Amino acid sequence: MDRAQVDLTDPESRQERLDAFVALLHEVVFPWFAGTRDPRDLAATLDERTLAAQPVSLAEWLVSLGMRDQARLLIERYWCWSRPVTRGSRPGLRPRAPATGSFGVTSW
Known part of the structure; x- marks a missing residue:
């Protein structure tokens, strides 16, 4: 079952499932709305x-x-x-090539 749905048909597990869903709201959903305000x-x-x-x-x-x-x-x-x-890298850029002749490097 999808995490956004709660099956409350079984009385034995109803409270546990409802508690888990409420916890999901507090941990994920409410912070999402607060963070994107x-x-x-x-x-x-x-x-x-x-x-x-x-x-x-x-x-x-x-x-x-x-x-x-x-x-x-x-x-x-x-x-x-x-x-x-990695040393010498920034988002969107390749890391600096190692010194020429480095073992295992075939192309940069």
């Missing part, structure tokens, strides 16, 4: 759970509001948070 600072203020849930949708929403800079900052923040950082 003011899109002007979304890239800086959005909590990581909400950012991780739908970064592309959030960026598209910002672009649709004419906030391209916020969308870019949001994606950069997500990129930095979700990817391991």
Whole structure:
């Protein structure tokens, strides 16, 4: 069953399932609405759970509001948070090529 649906037909598990659904609302849904209340600072203020849930949708929403800079900052923040950082790299750029002759490197 989908996480957004609650089967309350079984009296034995009704309370447990309802409690789990209410917990989901508090942990995921309410923070989402609170975090997206003011899109002007979304890239800086959005909590990581909400950012991780739908970064592309959030960026598209910002672009649709004419906030391209916020969308870019949001994606950069997500990129930095979700990817391991390698020495000499930045979001959107390849890491610096190792010295010539490094073992195992065939092309850069």
